[in-house]
Amino acid sequence: MGELLDALVVGAGPVGLTLASELRRRGVECRIIDRLDEPSPACKAVGIQPRTLEVWE
Structure with a gap:
């Protein structure tokens, strides 16, 4: 059976990658x-x- 995830991020553009980074930083499997x-x-x-650069840092 497949792996269970907390979140699925659709799209690997700037917004999707930032969202995935923030989710992982908070311990969310995505x-x-x-x-x-x-x-x-x-x-x-x-x-x-x-401000975006600050968040990415």
């Missing part, structure tokens, strides 16, 4: 799925706000 098999060659974030 998995990320995305429709693409490899990273996109195009940028998905136009700019990054200072």
Whole structure:
């Protein structure tokens, strides 16, 4: 039988990756799925706000 997870994050863009990072930091078991098999060659974030950099740090 499959592994039991607390959360499933759909989309591996900037928001999905940030969400998954925050969930794991809080002890939530999660998995990320995305429709693409490899990273996109195009940028998905136009700019990054200072507060976002603080959260990522």
